């Protein structure tokens with residue numbers, strides 16, 4: 158079964174050549190893209206969709222979310238808007254509510270959040286554990302996430318639970334908890350920050366998880382300067398996320414991580430979180446100038462960023478972080494794929510590349526209710542998702 162999507166006024170491919178095509182068309186063949194080019198030269202297909210001059214972009218790749226949770230943190234948000242500072246300790250409120258939820262409740266909550274993300278144009282999504290924080294509840298979160306999300310990350314090292322010694326809890330994360338979640342996850346993450354895990358404890362978590370064969374990611378430099386980015390680069394993590402408080406050496410290290418031709422550490426910016434926690438935005442321009450690769454992600458979670466709207470993140474990155482529209486869309490698509498190591502190949506681990514529109518890649522794309530991708534930032538907050546295909550299937 159093939160589908161011709163034609164009459165695309167603009168098509169931002171985010172492919173290797175960064176091509177932006179005018180009057181373009183795309184052909185989807187099953188789950189893959191089989192043709193891209195000028196609409197006038199498009200081959201015949203079984204069915205067609207007339208985009209009416211609207212713009213097409215890849216589906217969003219949201220490489221950082223925390224969607225397996227129950228409960229509500231409105232009171233904490235209100236206190237923060239009244240001047241309180243964000244602190245990692247708020248995580249424990251969600252841990253209690255998440256532990257109290259049944260498997261069915263947690264699954265239903267996760268599914269409804271993923272549906273919301275899909276309606277906003279997200280076609281590939283990572284999510285994390287991190288609100289269980291004991292062996293049974295972390296394993297349960299990982300199992301539930303694995304049934305729904307494209308990528309699952311073990312974040313047992315999110316917060317040291319009440320009544321635990323930090324080093325003993327780190328032992329638990331690196332031993333029995335890691336063993337219990339291992340069948341369900343591809344990635345491991347650690348919150349390396351004052352109030353969460355020290356650089357030494359973070360190092361132990363990264364070592365143990367790498368030895369277990371997991372890819373690595375780090376929550377780093379969110380609330381202040383620190384060792385997160387340094388550790389991420391040292392361990393060859395696929396991504397360090399937040400990156401609000403970077404030293405010049407951090408910026409240079411992230412840039413240098415890409416200089417050898419291989420895959421380095423992506424700097425993943427989370428602008429919706431920065432607004433909600435009133436943190437300074439990451440130095441996106443300096444990072445690009447240093448040769449770093451950027452991703453944009455929603456960080457959807459109940460504490461610091463209760464939105465899965467990647468369109469909002471793109472608009473904020475353009476309006477507040479100084480990125481061009483093309484740079485922001487690239488970070489929210491190709492950049493996310495790079496941060497999940499799903500950016501290349503026609504068939505990686507039995508999967509197709511996501512995050513860019515090219516022949517052989519997974520057919521994940523959205524048609525915007527706008528003539529160009531610039532409208533994402535030009536008309537911030539407007540519902541601009543017209544149609545979405547995920548692996549060739551129309552999902553909106």
Ligand SMILES: N=CN[C@@H](CCC(=O)O)C(=O)O
Nearest residue numbers: 247248348376456458460461
């Ligand atoms: N910073 C650490 N973890 C989440 C927040 C979790 C929470 O407060 O519930 C984040 O990425 O912002």
Ligand SMILES: [Zn+2]
Nearest residue numbers: 221223376456
């Ligand atoms: Zn996070």
